[in-house]
Amino acid sequence: MTxxxxxxxxxxxxxxxxNASQGLGMRIExxxxxxxxxxxxxxxxMVNGLGVCHGGFIFTLADSAMAFASNSxxxxxxxxxxxxxxxxxxxxxxxxxxxxxxxxRAGRTGVYDVRVSGSDGSVVAEFRGHTRGIGQKxxxxxxxxxxxx
Amino acid sequence: MTxxxxxxxxxxxxxxxxNASQGLGMRIExxxxxxxxxxxxxxxxMVNGLGVCHGGFIFTLADSAMAFASNSxxxxxxxxxxxxxxxxxxxxxxxxxxxxxxxxRAGRTGVYDVRVSGSDGSVVAEFRGHTRGIGQKxxxxxxxxxxxx
Amino acid sequence: MTxxxxxxxxxxxxxxxxNASQGLGMRIExxxxxxxxxxxxxxxxMVNGLGVCHGGFIFTLADSAMAFASNSxxxxxxxxxxxxxxxxxxxxxxxxxxxxxxxxRAGRTGVYDVRVSGSDGSVVAEFRGHTRGIGQKxxxxxxxxxxxx
Amino acid sequence: MTxxxxxxxxxxxxxxxxNASQGLGMRIExxxxxxxxxxxxxxxxMVNGLGVCHGGFIFTLADSAMAFASNSxxxxxxxxxxxxxxxxxxxxxxxxxxxxxxxxRAGRTGVYDVRVSGSDGSVVAEFRGHTRGIGQKxxxxxxxxxxxx
Numbered sequence: 001m002t003x004x005x006x007x008x009x010x011x012x013x014x015x016x017x018x019n020a021s022q023g024l025g026m027r028i029e030x031x032x033x034x035x036x037x038x039x040x041x042x043x044x045x046m047v048n049g050l051g052v053c054h055g056g057f058i059f060t061l062a063d064s065a066m067a068f069a070s071n072s073x074x075x076x077x078x079x080x081x082x083x084x085x086x087x088x089x090x091x092x093x094x095x096x097x098x099x100x101x102x103x104x105r106a107g108r109t110g111v112y113d114v115r116v117s118g119s120d121g122s123v124v125a126e127f128r129g130h131t132r133g134i135g136q137k138x139x140x141x142x143x144x145x146x147x148x149x
Numbered sequence: 150m151t152x153x154x155x156x157x158x159x160x161x162x163x164x165x166x167x168n169a170s171q172g173l174g175m176r177i178e179x180x181x182x183x184x185x186x187x188x189x190x191x192x193x194x195m196v197n198g199l200g201v202c203h204g205g206f207i208f209t210l211a212d213s214a215m216a217f218a219s220n221s222x223x224x225x226x227x228x229x230x231x232x233x234x235x236x237x238x239x240x241x242x243x244x245x246x247x248x249x250x251x252x253x254r255a256g257r258t259g260v261y262d263v264r265v266s267g268s269d270g271s272v273v274a275e276f277r278g279h280t281r282g283i284g285q286k287x288x289x290x291x292x293x294x295x296x297x298x
Numbered sequence: 299m300t301x302x303x304x305x306x307x308x309x310x311x312x313x314x315x316x317n318a319s320q321g322l323g324m325r326i327e328x329x330x331x332x333x334x335x336x337x338x339x340x341x342x343x344m345v346n347g348l349g350v351c352h353g354g355f356i357f358t359l360a361d362s363a364m365a366f367a368s369n370s371x372x373x374x375x376x377x378x379x380x381x382x383x384x385x386x387x388x389x390x391x392x393x394x395x396x397x398x399x400x401x402x403r404a405g406r407t408g409v410y411d412v413r414v415s416g417s418d419g420s421v422v423a424e425f426r427g428h429t430r431g432i433g434q435k436x437x438x439x440x441x442x443x444x445x446x447x
Numbered sequence: 448m449t450x451x452x453x454x455x456x457x458x459x460x461x462x463x464x465x466n467a468s469q470g471l472g473m474r475i476e477x478x479x480x481x482x483x484x485x486x487x488x489x490x491x492x493m494v495n496g497l498g499v500c501h502g503g504f505i506f507t508l509a510d511s512a513m514a515f516a517s518n519s520x521x522x523x524x525x526x527x528x529x530x531x532x533x534x535x536x537x538x539x540x541x542x543x544x545x546x547x548x549x550x551x552r553a554g555r556t557g558v559y560d561v562r563v564s565g566s567d568g569s570v571v572a573e574f575r576g577h578t579r580g581i582g583q584k585x586x587x588x589x590x591x592x593x594x595x596x
Binding site for chain 4: 380
């Protein structure tokens with residue numbers, strides 16, 4: 001398997017067991033070694049009476065994107081920390097895109113940045129999170145090193 | 150109105166327009182000036198195949214608790230940033246409690262800490278967030294000062 | 299040794315090798331299991347032309363306080379992350395106090411809060427950090443458990 | 448003045464009043480609209496007995512880089528928050544490089560990322576911070592918009 005095929009295979013395995021991301025209507029638009037792009041439409045149940053998306057769903061989308069990006073090397077990793085900065089509200093009906101990119105890895109710790117953008121391309125939120133590998137594999141064979149420091 | 154009555158009145162007004170917190174089954178257990186305690190049960194749709202709660206829902210609970218705590222002074226405030234540290238997984242069926250406490254205020258900025266605990270009282274996550282007042286009131290009359298620095 | 303004596307002994311050992319905290323004129327005012335209080339005067343070399351302390355020195359004071367708090371159990375721990383919120387400027391000549399308290403521990407990860415206050419008691423900054431135990435001891439004998447989750 | 452010339456002029460003015468960055472031996476290697484690169488050598492007074500740089504000085508370098516990047520539009524901005532993740536220790540004698548890039552702007556809030564690298568090019572720390580414009584100019588004339596959202 002190439003690194004891209006491995007990333008896809010890990011994502012498929014995770015997706016199958018991820019009620020939460022599926023239940024919120026997320027879609028995986030792209031996945032690769034250390035990266036993932038997810039989309040989610042802001043639904044009625046995610047907004048307050050003013051049509052503004054609860055920040056928690058924006059975090060959740062970004063957190064899912066980090067999960068797929070960080071689990072792309074055939075080694076399971078868990079989120080240890082996530083910090084999100086809200087730049088503008090998400091609006092009812094718009095499709096949010098979360099682009100996760102690996103920023104650094106050292107030992108078992110990974111650092112990921114996720115930008116969440118709105119339908120007009122403007123930035124809705126910036127997320128940074130840490131993950132920690134837990135020494136379990138998705139498939140038989142070696143974990144893939146990625147750009148581990 | 151006393152500060153406690155004001156906090157309750159603001160919370161009632163926010164709650165009525167908050168589809169998101171309601172839709173996730175949250176309950177307000179207590180609210181006061183600069184503080185709030187919310188409860189939420191970890192439901193099927195929040196977990197992955199292993200019965201572990203998606204971190205996004207833990208963040209969402211904490212973010213809602215901060216919202217009620219920071220909107221308790223008759224001045225609307227929005228979340229500007231939220232950072233969560235995950236200590237242990239939330240489990241299917243357990244009731245999570247989020248306790249939000251104001252840590253500091255300076256000008257329009259508030260700093261809040263939220264501890265999320267599980268059914269056994271152990272800490273599931275620690276959240277810290279920033280809010281920013283937007284100069285709008287819930288009710289006629291003065292905003293209440295709280296422990297503004 | 300009692301936990302308090304152990305905390306003091308670990309602090310003494312760390313302090314002896316800590317050029318950085320010493321060089322900035324810090325003083326340890328108190329130390330216990332999972333807690334520490336440090337003081338530092340804002341000196342000329344720490345300020346800009348307007349007499350305002352560079353935020354980096356405020357972070358450094360808080361980071362040192364976390365270091366002494368987290369290394370109080372006879373197990374060496376390193377800072378993995380630190381986040382600081384600046385509430386008001388530190389002023390030339392004032393003595394800043396950093397109070398570090400352990401917020402949670404789970405496995406080798408610790409979460410610490412540090413409040414930095416000014417001479418008038420008002421809050422200058424709020425810091426939150428993560429530490430990670432590295433499996434080394436200061437002294438022969440067992441590491442002490444603290445309030446590990 | 449071009450945006451690049453303005454960024455340089457603002458940096459010169461800030462630098463002249465910045466005892467702190469000067470006193471730590473920092474150098475501005477580059478500055479532009481929304482970006483800055485600073486260098487600093489890890490000196491004796493910054494390390495502990497094991498030759499490892501106190502994390503506070505790494506934060507301070509990153510914070511300074513954010514300051515020059517965020518003050519490049521002829522509008523003064525202050526750091527409101529800074530979060531740093533430590534990836535590997537800084538070593539005595541090595542020159543650290545901090546590269547600050549604007550990640551987003553919305554209203555008066557800016558979000559900046561700063562990567563701190565060591566002499567071998569590997570990542571020492573990743574920093575993310577928020578700044579807030581305070582409505583003061585360095586020079587007569589308009590503030591420059593940058594990529595404000």
